[in-house]
Amino acid sequence: MRLRGTDGADPIAVQAALPAALDGTAPLALGFEPGPDDVVPEGTAAVIATSGSTGVPKRVVLSAAALRASAAATAERIGSGRWTLALSAGYVAGLQVLVRAHLAGTEPALLEGRFAPGAFVAATRGLGAGPRYTSLVPAQLATLVDAADEREVRAALASYDAVLIGGQALPPVLRERAAEVGARIVRTYGSSETAGGCVYDGAPLDGVRAEAVDGEIRLTGPMLADGYLGDPGLTARAFAVDADGVRWYRTGDAGTVADGRVAVIGRLDNVIVSGGINVSLDRVERAVRSVPGLEGAVVVAVDDERWGQGSAIVAAGPETEGEALLAAARDRVAAEVGTVARPSRILMLAEVPLLTSGKPDRRAIAALANAR
Numbered sequence: 001m002r003l004r005g006t007d008g009a010d011p012i013a014v015q016a017a018l019p020a021a022l023d024g025t026a027p028l029a030l031g032f033e034p035g036p037d038d039v040v041p042e043g044t045a046a047v048i049a050t051s052g053s054t055g056v057p058k059r060v061v062l063s064a065a066a067l068r069a070s071a072a073a074t075a076e077r078i079g080s081g082r083w084t085l086a087l088s089a090g091y092v093a094g095l096q097v098l099v100r101a102h103l104a105g106t107e108p109a110l111l112e113g114r115f116a117p118g119a120f121v122a123a124t125r126g127l128g129a130g131p132r133y134t135s136l137v138p139a140q141l142a143t144l145v146d147a148a149d150e151r152e153v154r155a156a157l158a159s160y161d162a163v164l165i166g167g168q169a170l171p172p173v174l175r176e177r178a179a180e181v182g183a184r185i186v187r188t189y190g191s192s193e194t195a196g197g198c199v200y201d202g203a204p205l206d207g208v209r210a211e212a213v214d215g216e217i218r219l220t221g222p223m224l225a226d227g228y229l230g231d232p233g234l235t236a237r238a239f240a241v242d243a244d245g246v247r248w249y250r251t252g253d254a255g256t257v258a259d260g261r262v263a264v265i266g267r268l269d270n271v272i273v274s275g276g277i278n279v280s281l282d283r284v285e286r287a288v289r290s291v292p293g294l295e296g297a298v299v300v301a302v303d304d305e306r307w308g309q310g311s312a313i314v315a316a317g318p319e320t321e322g323e324a325l326l327a328a329a330r331d332r333v334a335a336e337v338g339t340v341a342r343p344s345r346i347l348m349l350a351e352v353p354l355l356t357s358g359k360p361d362r363r364a365i366a367a368l369a370n371a372r
Contacts, residue, residue, distance in 0.1 A: 003027050003034035003047060009356070011110050014089040015098050021045040022064045022102070030090045032059065038229060047229050048092055050192045059229040060192040062092075069222035070195035071100045073205035078162045078186060081131030084109040084123050086140060091357045093135050093166060096196040100133070115140055115358070117147040124156040132160045137167040137358035141183070142174055142296055148181040158182030166190065166197045167359050169264070169282070171289035171296075189264060193238065193249050195223040202261045210262045211248075217255040217262060218248040225249075254280070272301045272309040279341045284311055287336040288329045288343065293317065297329075298352060300366040304344060312369040313346040322348040347372055 004026045006017050020026035024043050031049030040047060045064035051057050074096075083101040085108050087094035101108040109123040124132070136144075141163070148154040157163070158181065165175075166188035178185050188197025198208045198221060208221035218240070224247060227235030240248050254265040266282020273279070285299040297315035304310035313329055326346040333342045347369050353361040 003029040003038050003040060006030060009088060009090055011085055011089040011094070011098070011108075014095065015102075015108070018098055018102055022067065022099070024064050030095065040229065041226060044226070046095065048090070048095070048192050050091070058192075058231070058234065060092075061226040061229050062192070062195055063226055066195045066223045066225060067096070067099050068103065069207065070096060070198065070205075071103050073198070073207055073221075073223070074100060074200075075104070076206055077200055078133065078164075079131050080104045081133060081161065082106045082109070082127045084111070084120075084127060084132070084134040084160075086111050086115055086120060086123070086134055086136055087358065088356055092192040092196045093137075093164075093357075097135050106130070115143070117144055117150065117153045120144060121152045121156045124159060133162050133164070134160055135164040135166070135188075138165060138170050138174060139296060139354065139358055139360075141165055141170075141178055141185075145174065145177045145181060145183070154181050158184075160184060162186045164188050164197060164200075167357065169286060169289075171286070173290055173292065174295050189262060190219075191251065193225045193251075194219055194221070195225065198223055199262045202263065204260070204262065210257045212255060212257045215254050216268060217251045217253045217257065217264065219251060220246055220248045254282075272311065274304065274309050274311075274340055275307040277340050279311070279337070281311055283337050284333055284341050284343065287333045288313055290336075291325065291328045291332050293321065293325055294329060296352065298360045298362065298365050299343060300362060300369050302344070302366075302370050310344040311341070312372075313343045314352060314365045314369055315346065315348055316350065316352050317348050319348045322346045345369075345372070 006013050006028045021028045022045055027040055027044040028046040043063045045067050046062050048060045083097045085097045109126045111119045111123045144157050163183050164186050170187050187201050189199040190197035198205050204210050210219050238250055252268055254268045256263045266280050270281045271278050281299050288294050288297050294315050297313050299311050302310050302312045330342040353364040355361045
């Protein structure tokens with residue numbers, strides 16, 4: 001089947017094309033312009049271009065059955081109703097908001113322009129009666145929580161039956177602040193390869209199984225992607241079939257699965273060697289983000305003349321606050337991760353670079369940190 005090119009940045013266009021995509025007659029290409037050789041299997045609903053956490057460009061093939069299964073499992077877990085789209089429709093989390101609304105028979109509310117508290121309030125007003133849901137990344141949630149002293153922002157955020165938060169780890173401090181202003185947060189874990197979040201607050205959705213093999217989290221269920229368009233080698237490496245014929249997605253994330261609960265530690269490949277000792281930058285970042293004032297900080301690898309590799313904190317805020325924040329972060333990391341894992345420096349910026357998905361642009365951030 002041929003792909004239909006659609007501007008993922010235009011949610012109205014994606015919404016209009018969604019019925020034909022979900023019935024398998026006109027699969028969508030999101031995030032790239034399909035070429036004449038980009039042919040997909042029957043039943044494909046969408047192909048999403050993503051670089052994920054690795055920075056390696058991939059085009060994930062999702063069937064209509066996978067998208068429907070994911071949406072149905074979400075509705076079973078949190079309920080069905082009206083959705084506000086605050087994410088790009090060209091990414092899986094945004095696409096799934098439109099899919100869930102379509103399958104619920106409701107009209108989604110779309111934000112106008114760039115994400116901001118005022119735009120979120122306006123979209124929320126347009127939802128109408130009934131259960132309300134939305135999906136955000138942590139940076140968006142932080143923006144709303146920071147503005148929650150405004151009555152309208154606080155009321156809008158608290159009006160949702162569930163606010164799904166995914167895309168990256170949710171700092172505990174941010175979750176606590178969100179709860180204090182009435183937000184009902186649900187942490188999600190998943191990726192484009194699983195048609196979006198498939199583990200909610202550590203518990204796999206119905207039909208999803210999780211296991212840890214050699215410290216790597218693997219997932220299986222009806223929402224798995226078919227693979228990567230035009231890359232059978234990468235597909236074979238990422239999707240493994242076990243002795244029982246069950247197909248699993250190898251997430252590349254380190255973690256554990258115990259008593260049915262999934263705990264993610266971080267990326268297996270986001271590790272530096274500092275002074276001969278392996279240091280997980282994800283663990284360092286979680287500790288750093290527990291420091292007040294650094295909830296949205298990013299920790300990246302930098303060259304270190306003495307230890308070979310070290311880490312740096314990049315955060316938004318006044319440069320004058322950097323020294324005190326670095327000292328507090330180093331103390332927290334030493335206590336929670338170890339002395340050798342302490343970040344060596346901090347870079348304070350007016351804004352931390354973000355991808356269009358709302359996630360930190362880690363490559364751009366690392367380049368800035370290494371240039372100082």
